[in-house]
Amino acid sequence: MQTSHVVQDTAVDALRKATGQTRAGNWNKNKMSSKRHVTTTLCHKCGNKHEPRQCPAYAAVCHKCGKNNHFSKVCKSSTEKNGNGNYKTKKVQNLESEIDSLYIGMIGSGNKNKTAHQARDTVWHETATVRGVAIKFKLDTNVLPMHMFRQLPGPIRLRPTKTVLIAFGGARLPTDGVASLECRTAKHKAILDFHVSCRADRPILGGDACEELQLVRRVEALAARSPQPAQPPATKEELLQRYAEVFTGLGEFPGVHHIHIDPSITPVIHACRNVPLSIMDSLRETLKDLQNRNVIMPVNEPTEWVNSLVATKKKNGELRVCLDPCNLNEAVKHQHYSIPTPEDMRSRLAGKFIFSILDEKDGYWQIKLDELCTFNTPWGWFRFLLLPFGIRSAREVFQQKNCETFGDAHVKFNKDKIQFKVDTVKYMGHVITAAGQRADDTKIKAIVNMPTPEDKQSLQRLLGMTKFPAQYIPNEASLTAPLRQLLKKDVAWQWYPHHSSALQTLKTTLTQAPVLRYYDHKQPLTLQADSSKDGLGACLMQDGRPVCYASRALTDTEKRYAQIEKELRKSVRC
Numbered sequence: 001m002q003t004s005h006v007v008q009d010t011a012v013d014a015l016r017k018a019t020g021q022t023r024a025g026n027w028n029k030n031k032m033s034s035k036r037h038v039t040t041t042l043c044h045k046c047g048n049k050h051e052p053r054q055c056p057a058y059a060a061v062c063h064k065c066g067k068n069n070h071f072s073k074v075c076k077s078s079t080e081k082n083g084n085g086n087y088k089t090k091k092v093q094n095l096e097s098e099i100d101s102l103y104i105g106m107i108g109s110g111n112k113n114k115t116a117h118q119a120r121d122t123v124w125h126e127t128a129t130v131r132g133v134a135i136k137f138k139l140d141t142n143v144l145p146m147h148m149f150r151q152l153p154g155p156i157r158l159r160p161t162k163t164v165l166i167a168f169g170g171a172r173l174p175t176d177g178v179a180s181l182e183c184r185t186a187k188h189k190a191i192l193d194f195h196v197s198c199r200a201d202r203p204i205l206g207g208d209a210c211e212e213l214q215l216v217r218r219v220e221a222l223a224a225r226s227p228q229p230a231q232p233p234a235t236k237e238e239l240l241q242r243y244a245e246v247f248t249g250l251g252e253f254p255g256v257h258h259i260h261i262d263p264s265i266t267p268v269i270h271a272c273r274n275v276p277l278s279i280m281d282s283l284r285e286t287l288k289d290l291q292n293r294n295v296i297m298p299v300n301e302p303t304e305w306v307n308s309l310v311a312t313k314k315k316n317g318e319l320r321v322c323l324d325p326c327n328l329n330e331a332v333k334h335q336h337y338s339i340p341t342p343e344d345m346r347s348r349l350a351g352k353f354i355f356s357i358l359d360e361k362d363g364y365w366q367i368k369l370d371e372l373c374t375f376n377t378p379w380g381w382f383r384f385l386l387l388p389f390g391i392r393s394a395r396e397v398f399q400q401k402n403c404e405t406f407g408d409a410h411v412k413f414n415k416d417k418i419q420f421k422v423d424t425v426k427y428m429g430h431v432i433t434a435a436g437q438r439a440d441d442t443k444i445k446a447i448v449n450m451p452t453p454e455d456k457q458s459l460q461r462l463l464g465m466t467k468f469p470a471q472y473i474p475n476e477a478s479l480t481a482p483l484r485q486l487l488k489k490d491v492a493w494q495w496y497p498h499h500s501s502a503l504q505t506l507k508t509t510l511t512q513a514p515v516l517r518y519y520d521h522k523q524p525l526t527l528q529a530d531s532s533k534d535g536l537g538a539c540l541m542q543d544g545r546p547v548c549y550a551s552r553a554l555t556d557t558e559k560r561y562a563q564i565e566k567e568l569r570k571s572v573r574c
Helices: 002-032 115-119 207-212 235-244 277-292 327-331 342-346 394-407 441-448 456-466 468-472 482-487 495-510 563-573
Strands: 079-083 088-089 101-103 127-130 133-140 143-145 164-166 177-184 189-197 202-204 298-301 308-313 318-325 355-357 374-377 380-384 419-422 422-425 431-432 438-439 528-529 535-542 543-552
Touching: 088 422, 133 535, 143 422, 189 207, 202 207, 235 419, 277 298, 277 308, 277 318, 342 431, 355 422, 419 422, 438 441, 438 468, 441 456, 441 495, 456 468, 456 482, 456 563, 528 563, 535 563
Parallel strands: 101 164, 133 202, 143 189
Antiparallel strands: 079 088, 127 133, 127 177, 177 189, 298 380, 308 318, 355 419, 374 380, 422 431, 431 438, 528 535, 535 543
């Protein structure tokens, strides 16, 4: 009878082992589904509530007593080994385990016909760096094998824990402790708690860790959408029609700007300047129009500051009314605000092909003023209600207003100057294209058409104009060295043929200036530098094309350096 009982138990165990994995795999799913026919008492084999014949403890081996079909947390026997290596058990009272259980869902495929490549595709791994050591994790629960934990550099505190790792089917993995480690992926990092176990065979990342490292993203709902036909790109005409209110009238930034004045400066009142008779009528009409648009207003009471009026013609023939606040600007406190330069903008254009430029209509006049900008005219005093051209702090104030309130601030744009979705735009004297940046042809043409200088003042004017496109000229300092010799105080003005030759070479170089490519921080840089008897020059290159040029003239002392010292000076300069 005893032998028969053993055979019967063995057959039952074999049957339960054959079906145990399927039942255990469905246990969590069935537990969360319908609660019909759920037992009202705890199962004495697993310690949980479940439907009949769905116990995950079937085919499980108790780590406490060595017997089958129940978990150790509900085991009613205490276990110890005797000298022969066999288990010795004794009955004890039922104890409620205080150990937390953490299930690890390591589910394998039952299809034995899958290739090795297909099997790898069903498991998701990700390489993360832990304290400088690259470890390939399986995405599941934060587990780190002990042999990998010992490979990590530096002393690491291993905190004790009561957590027990429960693998699929109920098998338990004892933990040696928990360690908080910094974990990095290619783009993110996080401090994670890892359960260190000597029984674990592979490192695993948990769901919360995957979310924190942004390896997975939680999706609450998926909605299928029918593909929408692509909208054709908007043209300039469509833009002007759709947002017509943005291109009409005079805009207005919120708030009122106060010009800060140094109280130690004595106020100045300018007398009225004579206005040319040819523009007298146009100026009168312009002032009336500005008054109707609430740009200016008459002033009848005394004021401390009165500035002169300057009227210049625009390209369309209209008059632009400005101040000449030469004395006022000496008292205006400089308002510090960073203004991006064309070089700053150029570094952001790498890889761009389509460009747009919007010009704010009467930009300064979209900023309200409180006082101080009174000017004198033949028809009395007027005060600007809006920020005029010519004020020392106008650039910084205008840039700050744009950065702070651009968008829903009722800013108006000039529809006549808009450049919308084109492959070539002109911006502050430069021509911007997909291939790179070059000097504006109109600027170059103005320099080329300048007459031969007749005195030092005209030569200074010419060299001053060449400073703007100097970034497009290789060795600009050496090319202009013969001309700059004439500007020295102890040199009399004498224009010789070699001066004409130097001027013609400079103009020819300007017309043949290369297109500068945009700087790309992802590509390596090449720096070329050279020195001559008159100057130092350098070129920054990427992919064999110039990014920018730089040069400067040598001082009289530096010209007496040995050539090797000039080469060293060149390296220091670059």
